Amino acid sequence: MTRSLRARLFIGLTSIVILTGAIGATFAYLWAYDEAIEIQDSVLIQVGAFALGAPFKENQAVNGVDVDSEIGVVELGNAPRGPADMRRLWVLQDGLHNDSYQGQAVRVLLRTRPDGSRLAVTQSSEIRTELAGNMALRTLLPIAALVPCLMLVIAIVIARSLGPMVRLADELDGRRADDMRLLATEGAPSELQPFLASINGLLARVYAMVDQQRHFIADAAHELRTPITALSLQAENLDSVDMSVAARERVNALKRGMRRTRQLLEQLLVLARQQSGLSDKTERVFLDRVAKGVVADLWEDAAVKDVELGFTVADEVEVDGNSFALTSAIRNVVENAIKFSPDGGTVDLGVTREGAMAVVQIEDSGPGIPPADIDRIFEPFFRGSQPSGEGSGLGLSIARRAIDQAGGVIEIENIIGRDRSGLRVTIKLQAARVEASQARAACNESLP
Ligand SMILES: Nc1ncnc2c1ncn2[C@@H]1O[C@H](COP(=O)(O)OP(=O)(O)O)[C@@H](O)[C@H]1O
Ligand SMILES: [Mg+2]
The missing domain is CATH 1.10.287.130 (Signal transduction histidine kinase, dimerisation/phosphotransfer (DHp) domain)
Known part of the structure; x- marks a missing residue:
């Protein structure tokens, strides 16, 4: 049995529809068939009554009766005569019989006129069953059309009824692991x-x-x-x-x-501070100032290793975020860049505004990250498949969390050049909308 509720309902309900349809169709067919046979008998009787009035000539057409129904009138005369077929019919009693005439199975009606002459009305049995079958089949048409329609309706109703369940599953699937918001119960079935x-x-x-x-x-x-x-x-x-x-x-x-x-x-x-929501508070943050503060803080660490730490570009960009969280994010990335750069290496920072985005890019001259580790690099306590130097493995997960919280993205890629290697970390955040008045003030300031 299939495990899908939708499939089970569909199979169950459509089986019922098909079964009832089949039973209904069988009875409808049988009844209609009998009815059609009776109608044909009554036609024979009517033709017989009409033929009683005037003797029929050989091969005279029966007016008013469908040619396809192959009804014929045979004058049998006052006494058995002619071919064997006619003599055999002559001795039958008045009324309806199944017999044969001219080598064909026929339904035949015998009547006797007051003067003693007899006549037979015949109809080929084959034609009769064919006509009755056709008429009965026609009664099945509505049922045959109804069954697929019903199946379609069932499929739609099932899909709509189970929709809330599917949506719920989608919602849960799409959630981040730390999203513990309760599910909405209003409006749910x-x-x-x-x-x-x-x-x-x-x-x-x-x-x-x-x-x-x-x-x-x-x-x-x-x-x-x-x-x-x-x-x-x-x-x-x-x-x-x-x-x-x-x-x-x-x-x-x-x-x-x-x-x-x-x-x-x-x-x-x-x-812990990030997770407890203490760094949720959003404020206007100058990203370039944050980056400069980090560089100032870490300048000494870089100097110890003779690493050249500086900016390639530092545009003034503002974002809406938590300054503590953003500082720790950039700081962790720059710390890594210094730590993994060789003595005498360089660490370049760039802060730019690209359209609606504020972008911070940190490039170092270290070995980069083995491609196999890249997917796990943001996991807490993951320090690469070959950990080296000091560290806890928390830095990048802290950075990612902070950037996530600010609605941005942090991306990592190895720098692969002919004469250089290293890691490029790119942080992209929605740049804050600068108020018109502020923008004008900034503009005036920059004028000589
Ligand atoms: N700039 C970098 N160059 C090379 N490897 C890096 C760089 N930054 C991070 N990594 C790798 O990612 C791991 C995780 O970094 P992180 O979360 O900051 O932890 P930690 O620095 O405490 O080891 C590091 O152990 C290192 O293997
Ligand atoms: Mg680190």
């Missing part, structure tokens, strides 16, 4: 209400669970931050203490480890 209620209950429970986990991460990261900071300070204090070279190396390793832990905690806090 009553049969679907229990499902909707169950799904909504499940969504609410999942949301509560996810929320609990978010809080746990945020609390844990927050709680860990203080002791780690304290430990870092203690390690800093060791700088002024006299110790052997070997001990100094250990301390330095310890400090590096603590710095990594602090960075991870910071990332976790940003993530």
Whole structure:
């Protein structure tokens, strides 16, 4: 049995229609056939009554009767005479009989005139069944036309009735994994209400669970931050203490480890903050200023590696978004670009306005991302199939989330040139509509 409800309903209902249609058609056919035979008998009787009045000549046409119905009148005379056929008919009683005449099966009506002369009205049995069959078949036409119409109507009704279910499935399929909005129950058919209620209950429970986990991460990261900071300070204090070279190396390793832990905690806090909706607030953000701020912050990190960090272009563009979230997005991408660029490499930023879009592009001179990793690169904690250097794998997922929330897209592509390699990250956001007065002011400012 098929698993599709639609198919089951359709097959079930159309089977019923076809079955009832077939039964109805059979009875209609049989009745109509009998009726047609009776009508033909009554025609014979009428022709007989008419022929009683005047003797018929040999081969005289029976006026008023369809030629195709092949009705003929045979004068049999006062006593059996002529061919054997006629003599045999003469001895039959008055009334209707099935017999044969001139080598053909016939229906025959015998009548006797007051003067004792007899006549026979004959009709070929073959013609009779053919005519009756044709008449009966004609009664089937409406049924034959009705069945396909009914099937069509059934298909339409089923499709329309199950429409809400299909739409519901589509809606759920199209949802992002973190979209926990409850399903609308208004207007949904009553049969679907229990499902909707169950799904909504499940969504609410999942949301509560996810929320609990978010809080746990945020609390844990927050709680860990203080002791780690304290430990870092203690390690800093060791700088002024006299110790052997070997001990100094250990301390330095310890400090590096603590710095990594602090960075991870910071990332976790940003993530928790994003997820808790704290960075949902939208405001007017100057994207170029955000990018410049990030570059200023990371300039020292770049200098340590002798990486040339700068802008190729920095147009003034505004977007509507959360400045904290957008800053962390750009910062994470630029951090990666510096981290994965070789010593002495370059990291170029470009902020431009392309039509209605604000575009930030970050290009580095590192190795790029292996094509096999590109699809998973935005997953939290994914650090590539061959992780190298420090990192938590949270940076790009934080960036993607922030850009998603601002209604933009972030795209990654490897730069493949003859004499260069690297990664190009492109962030596209809807540019904010600049008020006319503001635009004029900006215009005046730029005039000499
Ligand atoms: N500019 C880049 N060049 C090469 N690989 C990159 C670059 N940016 C990101 N990646 C790859 O993507 C992974 C995930 O990046 P990210 O989410 O920022 O985590 P993390 O930087 O903490 O490792 C990195 O581990 C690295 O393998
Ligand atoms: Mg990173």
